[in-house]
Amino acid sequence: xxxxxxxxxxxxxxxxxxxxxxxxxxxxxxxxxxxxxxxxxxxxxxxxxxxxxxxxxxxxxxxxxxxxxxxxxxxxxxxxxxxxxxxxxxxxxxxxxxxxxxxxxxxxxxxxxxxxxxxxxxxxxxxxxxxxxxxxxxxxxxxxxxxxxxxxxxxxxxxxxxxxxxxxxxxxxxxxxxxxxxxxxxxxxxxxxxxxxxxxxxxxxxxxxxxxxxxxxxxxxxxxxxxxxxxxxxxxxxxxxxxxxxxxxxxxxxxxxxxxxxxxxxxxxxxx
Amino acid sequence: xxxxxxxxxxxxxxxxxxxxxxxxxxxxxxxxxxxxxxxxxxxxxxxxxxxxxxxxxxxxxxxxxxxxxxxxxxxxxxxxxxxxxxxxxxxxxxxxxxxxxxxxxxxxxxxxxxxxxxxxxxxxxxxxxxxxxxxxxxxxxxxxxxxxxxxxxxxxxxxxxxxxxxxxxxxxxxxxxxxxxxxxxxxxxxxxxxxxxxxxxxxxxxxxxxxxxxxxxxxxxxxxxxxxxxxxxxxxxxxxxxxxxxxxxxxxxxxxxxxxxxxxxxxxxxxxxxxxxxxxxxxxxxxxxxxxxxxxxxxxxxxxxxxxxxxxxxxxxxxxxxxxxxxxxxxxxxxxxxxxxxxxxx
Numbered sequence: 001x002x003x004x005x006x007x008x009x010x011x012x013x014x015x016x017x018x019x020x021x022x023x024x025x026x027x028x029x030x031x032x033x034x035x036x037x038x039x040x041x042x043x044x045x046x047x048x049x050x051x052x053x054x055x056x057x058x059x060x061x062x063x064x065x066x067x068x069x070x071x072x073x074x075x076x077x078x079x080x081x082x083x084x085x086x087x088x089x090x091x092x093x094x095x096x097x098x099x100x101x102x103x104x105x106x107x108x109x110x111x112x113x114x115x116x117x118x119x120x121x122x123x124x125x126x127x128x129x130x131x132x133x134x135x136x137x138x139x140x141x142x143x144x145x146x147x148x149x150x151x152x153x154x155x156x157x158x159x160x161x162x163x164x165x166x167x168x169x170x171x172x173x174x175x176x177x178x179x180x181x182x183x184x185x186x187x188x189x190x191x192x193x194x195x196x197x198x199x200x201x202x203x204x205x206x207x208x209x210x211x212x213x214x215x216x217x218x219x220x221x222x223x224x225x226x227x228x229x230x231x232x233x234x235x236x237x238x239x240x241x242x243x244x245x246x247x248x249x250x251x252x253x254x255x256x257x258x259x260x261x262x263x264x265x266x267x268x269x270x271x272x
Numbered sequence: 273x274x275x276x277x278x279x280x281x282x283x284x285x286x287x288x289x290x291x292x293x294x295x296x297x298x299x300x301x302x303x304x305x306x307x308x309x310x311x312x313x314x315x316x317x318x319x320x321x322x323x324x325x326x327x328x329x330x331x332x333x334x335x336x337x338x339x340x341x342x343x344x345x346x347x348x349x350x351x352x353x354x355x356x357x358x359x360x361x362x363x364x365x366x367x368x369x370x371x372x373x374x375x376x377x378x379x380x381x382x383x384x385x386x387x388x389x390x391x392x393x394x395x396x397x398x399x400x401x402x403x404x405x406x407x408x409x410x411x412x413x414x415x416x417x418x419x420x421x422x423x424x425x426x427x428x429x430x431x432x433x434x435x436x437x438x439x440x441x442x443x444x445x446x447x448x449x450x451x452x453x454x455x456x457x458x459x460x461x462x463x464x465x466x467x468x469x470x471x472x473x474x475x476x477x478x479x480x481x482x483x484x485x486x487x488x489x490x491x492x493x494x495x496x497x498x499x500x501x502x503x504x505x506x507x508x509x510x511x512x513x514x515x516x517x518x519x520x521x522x523x524x525x526x527x528x529x530x531x532x533x534x535x536x537x538x539x540x541x542x543x544x545x546x547x548x549x550x551x552x553x554x555x556x557x558x559x560x561x562x563x564x565x566x567x568x569x570x571x572x573x574x575x576x577x578x579x580x581x582x583x584x585x586x587x588x589x590x591x592x593x594x595x596x597x598x599x600x601x602x603x604x605x606x607x608x609x610x611x612x613x614x615x616x617x618x
Contacts, residue, residue, distance in 0.1 A: 093348065093349030093382070
């Protein structure tokens with residue numbers, strides 16, 4: 001079983017990438033489980049044709065964890081992709097990071113963490129140990145960074161490199177950086193910049209995904225691009241990503257950059 | 273960011289902020305202290321205070337309850353659990369309720385103050401006690417005292433004194449209080465409120481009417497300053513310690529209370545001579561510093577007493593019990609000398 005996690009800055013397109021990746025993988029005949037780790041619970045929405053599925057945390061809050069069962073939290077979406085949303089507390093109270101930990105423990109208790117590939121779609125940045133849970137506890141062994149060429153997006157990706165490096169020092173750690181996915185803003189020089197960033201942090205660019213209206217159009221129809229427009233160029237990009245993820249055997253301990261190196265890199269590549 | 277003291281500077285002054293605050297709030301009669309956190313935070317403090325109370329021949333258990341936070345509350349917030357704990361506490365008809373936060377409640381950011389502000393029919397007073405935010409035991413004591421002082425309004429009165437921040441868990445808490453009361457009484461002053469040792473919430477309301485305050489030790493200066501701002505009451509920063517220190521205390525108290533002191537000072541000096549004469553058999557014997565550091569406030573008092581009794585002080589001397597805090601007043605020195613005599617003649 002392959003367990004991968006997509007990390008990156010908030011709003012960079014992790015959920016879109018995750019959902020299309022899961023959809024593409026499922027079309028290879030693989031059994032896929034996608035787990036959204038974000039309280040806003042929109043990770044699996046396109047796989048579920050627009051519906052927000054009940055979250056693990058909402059059910060735990062309403063019923064207590066003794067009354068929550070596997071059938072209540074695991075839903076089947078496009079092409080049999082199984083979907084779970086962790087959810088979280090209401091904004092401003094409690095600890096969503098601890099909620100992620102509790103969700104994973106509950107899913108493990110259910111024996112729900114099965115399949116050929118588990119895709120963990122993790123909230124924006126590694127802000128605390130709770131959100132690092134998929135990589136920290138060995139649930140996800142292969143980490144993909146989703147970034148654009150924007151400095152803040154690279155900054156978040158670089159921070160996640162720090163987390164992977166730190167956690168890789170643990171004796172039982174199996175977590176490694178598997179590659180960088182460029183979910184582009186279509187800025188000039190962006191692909192080269194992200195590729196160079198990937199190389200500098202001791203990794204590689206796995207896939208360049210240009211900004212394309214096909215994504216927005218598919219979302220309006222509450223579907224992934226893979227489902228709504230399988231003939232599109234964008235769908236082909238996601239299918240290529242899926243193939244590369246499955247073939248990937250290069251997993252590294254990243255070397256994060258200093259902030260001034262990161263800024264110099266952006267200045268060097270972006271045509272301003 | 274927490275400004276917790278460096279480990280090198282903390283020594284035995286470390287400790288749980290919550291415990292410090294509970295040592296104050298549980299001394300308010302007919303009150304309930306609700307610990308907003310996991311049950312363990314309440315349990316170990318309950319055990320400690322109960323055991324200490326039994327050691328002091330006290331009866332009854334400290335009135336401590338817990339909001340009992342579990343994982344569910346940590347994830348979703350614990351304010352509802354606090355409300356539930358407060359409803360239960362109110363049903364027991366206390367005169368007031370104190371809500372003490374814990375490290376975990378502060379970490380997840382529960383707004384205990386907002387829950388306390390609801391209309392509970394009795395005063396519900398939040399005390400900030402998240403120890404990991406830089407606090408130690410002493411900080412808990414001071415936070416509780418400052419918070420509880422806000423239950424009172426300023427009033428005027430002459431010749432009365434508040435005793436502030438007694439160490440409720442120390443073995444000689446009553447003896448020390450009696451000695452300070454005696455020294456005040458020889459000046460014609462009397463104690464208004466023991467803030468806070470075994471008093472009611474009505475007594476707390478009276479703390480604004482003292483001429484001045486006497487702090488248990490300089491660690492309570494933040495409380496002294498708080499009361500000075502709130503009620504305009506000056507303070508003496510510690511209980512009397514040592515022979516000369518006791519005389520100095522009388523002079524400071526007389527000045528603060530604007531009363532004459534010469535006669536009382538003369539009588540106290542005579543009493544001290546009488547006490548020392550009673551231990552003249554110790555002259556010539558030698559005691560060991562017993563690990564006492566020269567910078568310790570107890571060290572200077574031990575040296576003062578050995579000098580007054582013509583005793584020796586060397587590494588080869590007899591190991592005598594030395595109190596952790598300086599002995600309070602002439603009576604405190606007398607008790608210390610009794611213990612020395614037993615050790616020397618053992």
